[in-house]
Amino acid sequence: xxxxxxxxxxxxNNAMLRRATRKLGQFYDxxxxxxGLKATQQGLLYQIHIGDEPAMGAIAAALIxxxxxLGHTLKPLIRDGYVETFADPDDRRIKRVRLTPQGLVKLDExxxxxxxxxxxxxxxxxxxQAARLRAALDDIAALDxxxxxxxx
Numbered sequence: 804x805x806x807x808x809x810x811x812x813x814x815x816n817n818a819m820l821r822r823a824t825r826k827l828g829q830f831y832d833x834x835x836x837x838x839g840l841k842a843t844q845q846g847l848l849y850q851i852h853i854g855d856e857p858a859m860g861a862i863a864a865a866l867i868x869x870x871x872x873l874g875h876t877l878k879p880l881i882r883d884g885y886v887e888t889f890a891d892p893d894d895r896r897i898k899r900v901r902l903t904p905q906g907l908v909k910l911d912e913x914x915x916x917x918x919x920x921x922x923x924x925x926x927x928x929x930x931x932q933a934a935r936l937r938a939a940l941d942d943i944a945a946l947d948x949x950x951x952x953x954x955x
Contacts (some may be wrong), residue, residue: 827843827924828886831845834916835920837916838912838916839909842917842920843912844879844880845917848880848906849914850862850866851886851906852902852907856901857899857900858891859874862900867944877900884903884905884906885903885905885910886906888900926944
């Protein structure tokens, strides 16, 4: 255990996961900084790109975010001209998103930097361990943590 880890953190799954998430997030943010994007923004641009004009609700569900948090994250990307929203042609109640031409250029720039971060991470922890980590985290994200009703 590193000397800067408080003993109480090591017994809490949530605390250790958040600690690791902050550390890894800072690393990816630092590598992506020349693009002007945060890692969360790069990831969102990528999901929009591969999603073929996805509905906002589908993106929020896939990323396990609520729609207001997604809207908050999208706001600077829309402001900077990388993303646009539009009503679904078949159901105008559904809002969809797509990358603009500027967004495609920005995504390409950010993906080059992301590949550097991804490779550095895998060099440090090992490619197989990184793959196992992603699989374990995906398994955790798929768990149903709904609590049963309280007993009376």
